[in-house]
Structures are given as C-alpha cells and as structure tokens.
Amino acid sequence: MSGFDSNPFAEPAIDNPFNDPSVTQATSSKVEPVDQFNPFPAHPPDSLATHTTPAPPPPYQPAVLQPSSEPSPQATAAVAQANLLRQQEELERKAAELDRREQEIQSRGPTGKENNWPPLPKSFPIKPCFYQDFSEEIPPEYQRVCKMIYYLWMFNCVTLFLNMLACLAFFTAESTAGVDFGLSILWLILFAPCSFLCWYRPVYKAFRTDSSFSFFFFFFVFFCQVVIFIIQTVGIPKWGNSGWISAFTIIGTNKAVGGIMIMVAILFTICAVLSIILLKMVHSMYRRTGASFHKAQQEFSQGVFTNKTFQTAAAGAASSAAQGAFQGN
Template identity: 80%
Template sequence: MSGYDDNPFAEPVSVNPFNDPSVTQVTNSSIEPVDQYNPFPQSNDGLAIHTTPAVLRTQQPSTSPAVLQPSSDPSPQASAARAQADLLRQQEELERKAAELDRREQELQSRGSTGKENNWPPLPKSFPIKPCFYQDFSEEIPVEYQRVCKMTYYLWMFNCVTLFLNLLACMAHFITDSKYGVDFGLSILWLILFSPCSFICWYRPVYNAFKTDSSFSFFTFFFVFFCQVVVFIIQSVGLPNWGNSGWIAAISIIGSNKAVGGIMIIVSILFTLCAAVSIILLKMVHSMYRHTGASFQKAQQEFSQGVFTNKTFQSAATGAASSAAQGAFQGNN
C-alpha cells in the first residue's frame, strides 16, 4: 500500500545510475579490471581444468579410418608404351639426320672439286640431269686470258651449230637421193660424238690451263686441238661418204638440186670458218703459253703427281703388288 501513499504531486527523485552497488564496487576496487578476468575458472571442486599439450595430442592414436593413397609407380603397360614412343621418336630423328646427310653429300658431289655449285650446262632445276661443270670467266680466268678463253668457248659452240646444220644438209641430200644414206648416218654420229668430246677434250683443258697455269693442261690442249684442226679441214673439204657437207659434196650436188646444193655450200663455208678460226686460236694460245713459264718438264711432274695421287691408280697398284707378292710366296712354297 506504500505505492498508494506516495504523493503523486511531489517532485520526482533524481536517480543516479552510478549509485548502483555493482558499479560502485568495481570503481572502488584497487585491482585492475583486466586482472579480474580469469580465463580458467575453477570447477565446483576447486581444481583447475588442465589442457592437454599439442605435442601429446599428436602422439595419441587417431581413431579415424585410414585412406589408401594411389601408387605413383607406372604400370608395365604404360612403361612399355612410353619406351615404344621414345624408340619411334629416336628412329624418326635418325631418319631425318640421314636424309640431311644424303642431301649434303649430293650437294657436295654436285659442286665438284671447286667447292662451288656447278652451273654448266645451264639447265633448269626441275631437269633430271644436273650441271656437270663450274664455269665463270670473270672469277677463275685472269683478265689477260679471258678474251682468248671466251673465243675458244665461242668456237666450240659455233662448231656444234655447224654439225647440226651439217646433219640437216645430209638429210636433205639423202631425201633427194637414197644412195647418200651413209652420209646422213655419219652426220648423226659426228654430231653426237664431236659435240661433247670437243668440249671435254680441248675446251676444258685450255680453260683449266688458263685458270691454274697448268703445263699438262696446255700440252693436252695442243695435242687434241691440233687433231681438231685437221678434222675441221677434212669436214670443209667434204670427201664423199664421210658424212660431211663440204665443198666437194656441195659442188657435186648443186647441178642436180640447187636448193640442197645451196644448203651444203653454206655448211662448207661454216666448216671453213671453223678451220680458219681454230688455226688462229692455236697460234694465240701458243704465244700465251710461252709467256706463262710452262715447260715440258713441268708437264711431266704434274702428270706424275696426278697419277700417283689418284685413288684409282693407288688401289690398282696396291692390288697388283699384293698379287705379285702372293704369286712369289706360292712359287717359293
């Protein structure tokens, strides 16, 4: 009933929140507030709760079930497959290297002894036959010999054209009279035989002679080219049944067939020009040879050195010596 005795019209009593007993106890205490906090409260029996060290916990056996880890060792099938793949890769690498070596060997063989790629005859790269020689006047021939060397080369080409026209003239002569079939057959033979042989036997020797100042090449050229001059003279004369459209054959046919006779006269003039130019070139090369210091003794030395250093000659000499030694040994026994 005390609540009803209060005067409702009395002034309200001011309430101080700091007069609360719990607040005044903390503020009046001499202990720091942090020190009053105990993270390990005592149990009901007054004993502190002890924690198990982490080291001891790791030593306790685990009750979780063991999980089997997959083995990292490859299976025999995987090892065999890997080994087979390695062998195939090595085989492909060896085949690639072998193909590269074959290509380089063919390239070196095509370059020849000069170490440069052959450029004569000038054939297209797609052609199955490759060039056989390397030829460069400005690089390999001295300046004072280039003019004569080029004239020799032009004479060889002029001779090939003349032999081809000689074949056409003999064929026309054979068409008009079948008894001249021998001349037509021989004209084919002269074109096939003299064109490559003249290049190898007298043009290349004079080219090598001017390039290396070789006495042996000079003497080879003089001997073969002198025979070539004789052949040019015989071809220009035009003996019957020799396969040449020379002056004699042309004059004998011009009365019966002027067209064929005119063609043969043109060929006779070309053969005569070949003979005249060849005589002039022979004298020019000989005069240059006398100023080069070449001699017959040097030619003999070059020939002997070339023969004894030739692998074919060395193998033949070794075989002959071994055969002779075996024969002598068997005869003594």
C-alpha cells in the same frame, strides 16, 4: 618390596636375547616392511618432483629396414631398349645429314661451288655438270681468248647440226647418200660433247690454274681437231661431211641441195680458220706463262699418284701379285 615382586623362577633378563635394547628398538619402529613398500607413491614428495631431469635421447637411432628401390629386370631391359632406339634414330638422322651434304658437295663439283653449266631449268631431271664463270675464274688477260674458244665450240656444234640437215637433203636427192647421212648423225653425237670435254675444258682449266699439263693436253687434242676441221671442209664423199667436194658434186643435178651444202662447207672453213688462229694465240700465251714440258710431267705424276682411282687400282694389282706369288710358292 620390589625385590619380592620379581619372579624367582624366571630366567634372568640378561639371558634373553630378545630383551636386547637394539632388537627391541628395531622391532618396535614404525618402518614398513619390505613386502608393503610401494616404490611409486601416489603423491611423490615435492623435492623429488622439482629435481627430476628428463632422460637423454639414445645415442643412435634404431635400425629401420628400408624398402628396396632397385628396378626389376623388365624395367631395366625396357630402359636399355629405349636408349638403343634413341641412339639409332640419332645415327640415322646424322647419316641422312651427311648424305645430303655429300650430294651438295658433288653437285658443286671440285671448285666447291654449285654447277651452272649447262644452264638447265631446275625442274629438269638432269642437273648441271660443270661450273663456269669467266669473270671470276679466268684472269682478265686470258678472258678474251677463252671466250673465243668457247664461242668456237658452240659454232662447231651448230655447224655439225646443219651438216646433218645438209646430208639429209643430200640423201633425199641421191639415194646413195645414206652413208653420209648416217655418219653425220654420228659426228654430231660424238664430236659435240667430246670437243667440249677434250679441248675446251682443258684450256679453260689451263687458263684458270696455269696448268702446264692442261696446256699440253689442249695442244695435242686441239691439233687433232684442226685436222678434223680441215677434213670436214674438204668434204670427202661417203665421209658424212658437207664439204666443198660433196657440194660441187651435187650442185650440177640439184642446185638447192648444192647451195645448202656449200653454206655448210663455208661454216666448216670458218671453223678451220678460227681454230688455227686460236691455236697460235693460246700457244703465244702459253710461252709467256713460263710453262714447260718438265712442269707438265711433274703435274701429271702428282695427279696420277694422288688419284684415288689409281691408288685403288695399284693396291688391287699389288695384292693380286702378292697372292699369285704365294700360290706359286
């Protein structure tokens, strides 16, 4: 009966491709279609949740633009100006310090010590010009003679001052003695400082440094000073000296003025005698030191060629001569 139940007009089942068992199984499965698939389920399976690992950090940081830190041109100029002002202040401070030290060195003189002669008060506008210390700079065997020459210079200054007063008294007694009074003022102003510089300081330097040139310079100038002492002692009229001749000329008419002039003549005589004695003493000491004229020549040449003033003058003369030669050509 089963054979009669089939439809004789139906196509055979084997000819229907949809009747294939594999197709029938695929169409009848419960797998959701693609358009209904949800990749993020609300409740993920426990197995996936437990095995999830965090993603590694990126191998590099993203580029971030930093704000520019370069100063503006105005700020750079202000900093540069501040640096220049600071450097200028530093240079001015150093220059002031150098000026102060140079003034101190000049006030101390070539010896590097502070000048102490003439002994003037600190408030005085004129400062000492020389440094003098017998016990420190002069050897013991020369100190006595050097001090005697110093005392002779002071004695000469006092004598010149008294000579001016004597000539003034002579001028009050004789109206024709005005020339003597004027010349006495000139001798006081001229001989007092020149004698200190021309024969006392050279002999002081000669004893201090054993300089042959200083000894020769002292001998030459001091010999001229001895001649001047003798002329002042004689007292030639109209020469500005209260010597023996001038004193005896006025003593007959005015004994008071004549007595004053005689006292000054005695002082001039003492100066002349002491100068001759000291000249002989210095000469004997000079011969014991082993100094000679040849050494004096060497010291003079060395001193001249190392002198800055001489070097400047020589350089100026050489440049002038060279310019003249070029212009002549």
